[in-house]
Amino acid sequence: MIDRKDVEHAARLTRLALTEAELERMREQLNSILAHLDTLRLVDTTGVEPTSHAVDVVNVMREDEVEPCFPQDAMLGNAPDRSGEFFRVPRIIEE
Amino acid sequence: MHRPIHELTDAYRRGDLTPTAVAESYLARIAALDERVGAYLTVVREHALAAAQESERRWRAGAPLGPLDGAPLALKDVLCTRGVRTTCGSKMLEAFVPPYDATVVERLRAAGAVVLGKTNLDEFAMGSSTEHSAFHPTRNPWDLSRVPGGSSGGSAAAVAGGLAAGAFGSDTGGSIRQPAAFCGVVGMKPTYGRVSRYGLVALASSLDQIGPFAQDVEDTALLLGAIAGHDRRDSTSIAAPVPDYMAELPRGVDGLTLGLPDEYFIDGMDPEVERAVRQAIDVLRGLGARIERVSLPTTRHSLAAYYIILPAEASSNLARYDGVKYGLRVPGRDLVEMESRTRAAGFGAEVRRRIMLGTYALSAGYYDAYYGKAQSVRTLVRREFGAAFARVDLIVAPTTPNVAFKHGEKEDPLSMYLNDVFTIPGNLSGIPGVSVPCGFSGAGLPIGLQILGRPLDEARVLRAAYAYEKATPWRARRPELA
């Protein structure tokens, strides 16, 4: 069972501002989903390697060659807030 | 003019039609009908007409770029298009304009395709109904009170409704095949790694794959041929030669062994769907295929594994939307408040739910029980397919347990998730699959037959779909929109 502290922890980790009501609703929904996902525990996976890729490709590397960068304006073009050549963010208060 | 691409280009060659006239006709249809269907999020009229004119010059000069030159196509709005906003159906990216083209978009432009616009989807491709776009829902052209499926519902509806000659979507757990089935068009998910994912906004990186929607199997082969093949910008793309899919099509199913998995006919599925699929299998048998029962017992755990892997990877992929570099920003007194408010306001309920689920599943102490376990179950799913494909050439099954449902009918997330129960195993194992129309319900709603193949064996999958399509009348039916 996932409790309120777990929900708050996850919301903080993933930076989601949820209201009290939303946190509670989230807790209920996640519990209901997780209850269904718990059937996974029934599967015997002893000694079964995990699959993280559906392809068996290995060793894909590129040569150390410089390619042209994108123009500064193109890369700053979507910035919600910028200051000259920089992206601008509100002040950082350390947690 | 609502004809398959291969017929349009035949007409271009003969001079009976021009790409400009066809593009104009599609744009006019979109202008007239899309208000009711809601297939598009962005229509790029001027771009489309300019591309059509260039195509027309090439056809006039007798030097078209290939079989897609002048084909009017639609792109699911998760494929990045340089200079054209790419929203992912989310408030978060409502104003995001990529400075680059996805590899598939580059390849389509190089093939002379005319892009009409960007199609609607469930936000960030999370959903099975295209009701959960932040902008508007898409409706099923066969019955506007019903959903087109999802998440690539806009692309499926555009092709079904004659609002594009062909389209592209992405399939993470069935997001091409399921809407193709609901909308009565052909939809294909290629082998994982067959098509470059570069420029596809990621949902679950280890499952996502781009594929075509088409009016028939021949177009499907053409569209797949244009985008398939290795890309050095995608480390997971496979460096294997791409066969000539068109050349393979007419080879028929005579002598092929088709597997029929017991686990794909379940309690609670629509009997009309089961009947249509069983009849389709009889048709294939009649065409010379041998049918053999196969067992894929881990299928019933696929859904659970999928709903761990997908949210986990999605929670990671969607971490970048924080109001710093692009997209929405909701002001806050400090950075953390700005980011947390931005993400709460920019993501819809389903996206938030999956991000939370994925974050939880990956957080300290839970990894082994959830993500690690799901990845091991995935290995079992792959092994079972491997064992089945040692005996059979292809697997045939329903694409979905039901036909298109009504808007608002599936409020509970879990009942929505169940829609993908037959398509998810294909993503977990990375194998190719197509959904081809195989009949209609009593209410006139399309039903899809799913054909799955060995890794990289798209040619055989398409060959069987083509043989079936040729032998049945379904392709001739069109929804009445106008």
Add this chain to the structure above:
Amino acid sequence: MTTPDRYEVVIGLEVHAQLRTKSKMFCGCTTTFGAPPNSQTCPVCQGMPGVLPVVNRRAVEFGIRTALAFSCRVNPACRFARKHYYYPDMPKNYQISQYEEPLAEDGFLEIEVDGGSRKIGIQRLHLEEDVGKLLHEGTLETAQASLVDFNRSGVALMETVSRPELCSPEEAAAYLRAFRAVLIFLEVCDGNMEEGSLRCDANISLRPRGQTELGTKVEIKNLNSFRNVQRALEFEARRQAQALDVGERIVQETRLWEADRGYTRSMRSKEFAHDYRYFPEPDLVPLRLDRAWVDEIRAALPELPRARRQRFVTQYGVPAYDAEVLTQSRALADYYEASVQAWGPSPGNRGDRPKTVSNWIMSELLAALPGDDELAIQRSPITPARLAGLLRLIEDGTISGKIAKDVFQKMLASGDDAAAIVGREGLTQVADEAALSQIIVSVMAANPKAIDDFKRGKKEAKGALVGQVMKATGGKANPALVNRLLEDKLSKT
């Protein structure tokens, strides 16, 4: 200012080194330093929607090279993983790093301490991508906003984690110095700590002497010079000792070293900040390192600083201290050996030439050059051949050591040969007995008091006379000859 003896200090270092690849870790953007903000990025290193990384082969090669130099086990299979935390300089809000299957594990670095040497274990070495840079409008505490530059984002980084086997702040600094020297020798990192090419974090804990169990460790960030590593760890060891003395519990936390103010302060202590949610990077495939490739890299490894240092002592007979300084960079060590070779073997069995070369490099060359790195050495106007030319002129008595120092400065400024400068400026030593005798006679005549003093037993009076002779010859007189002639004359008066 040392830690009380009743505590034992346990330190481990994590060093991040920017690899000297031309392009970034996962995209083709250039890595040159100092470009205008956000001018060296692309959709990949700015983490735009839809992009995918591709591994830079050279970065893997550099990682393997370093791992082999530290005698690590290069893992035949390794993979990348995503490490999640939010920070605005990290565009994807996850860093592509390595977790469960790093590139290499279990090596060591040998460091010199108190005249002996110690092997410090290296636990792991892995590759990852760097983050961008944040600038604060004012200081971090008072800034209303911060500015982000992604130029550095995606630059190839190598993280090397030592085992907690360093026993003092001095050892930690020695480790970092030795580490840097190896990286520079391997030509995998430029070692420039000011520009941030090499960065260091430390874990430090204290335990009562004799206790085997480790104390609670504290992580210290922002240790970006040798001096700061030592100062910060000294401060932190004292702080922990004081806390333990009064029975306080040490909090496991991250602290930031404030170099200007000379103290560490707590950064974040909430436990959740460290829930990185690692999972295998699905956008990259595993690496299965080809044995032949690893062997090829091993075969091409250069002689490492420690081996070279030992060889300098035995082969050239220089003191250990000299050998240490001369091997701080590969370029400098090469320069030294080239100079010794250019001068040729010492005559007879004196064997003094290598030490003379060492003295000149340590006292003159290194003082004159902007650094001991490859670039500074390469750009030195005084090549090994020219340095040898200068030393030859001293040895054969053409110029005095004092004049030679002036000639050295002129060589630096002009880039000319020593011989050319000496000839042009008439700096050749006066070694003509007759001419010197005349000068000595006139100096003696002008300084009768000094002669009287000498005769009354004030030996230093002779020095004053030598000085006068040197002055009269503009410093060109051969000092040994002047001494002999003067002594001769004084004894006759």
